[in-house]
Amino acid sequence: MKKVLYITGVLMAFTLMSFAAAEFFSSMTKVDYVEGSKTLKFTTKMNAQHVSSAINIDANTAGFEAEVKKYVNNRFSVSANGTPLKLTFTGSQVNGESVWVYFEAGGVSSLSSLKINNSILLETFPKQVNIVNIAYKGNQKTMTFQRGKESNEVSF
Known part of the structure; x- marks a missing residue:
């Protein structure tokens, strides 16, 4: 029930912000686990x-x-099961008003926990919110990051 209320609150906040004249600062990261290549x-x-x-x-x-x-x-840094992972940049593209950045970390045979440090744009834009959605073996987890809360961890 708490999760439903939290999600509803976040959606309401985004809706209310869409009517405000102030600019909205956010990034969105999608994390997918590819089991075949670990x-x-x-x-x-x-x-x-x-x-x-x-x-x-x-x-x-x-x-x-x-x-x-x-x-x-x-x-942006990541630790899986308490072990820091090496991120490999695989590319980026500018598409209109957006920049898409692609990177990966190999050698992840399984996940029991995932810790992410994400301070993208937080020093430049104090109201920046970074959202990370993680998909792992049918489980979906969401993390949020903002100034003062640059680190987050989830368990699977």
């Missing part, structure tokens, strides 16, 4: 203008992808 695949969607402001480079310039890679590597 890999966690990460897809992060961010606002292109916000990322450009944070790294001081225009999204349409040649060096943007390299700067986004450095930025994400410095602000």
Whole structure:
């Protein structure tokens, strides 16, 4: 019941914010476990203008992808079952107002816990909210991150 109330509250907050004149700062990350390759695949969607402001480079310039890679590597880390994972950047793309960033971590045979540190855009935008959705063997978990709560952990 608490979970339903929490989700309802979050949805209501997003709805109310959509009518506000203030800009909304968020990123969304989807984590998928690929059992065949024992890999966690990460897809992060961010606002292109916000990322450009944070790294001081225009999204349409040649060096943007390299700067986004450095930025994400410095602000997003993962531990599985208490062991830090090495994230491998696999690419990015700018699509209109969004930047999509792709990275992965291999060698994950099973998950009992997943800890994520996510401070993407938090230093640049104090009201930034980062959401991470995790899919693991039919289980879905959601984490939220904001300034002062840059770390979160879930168990499976």
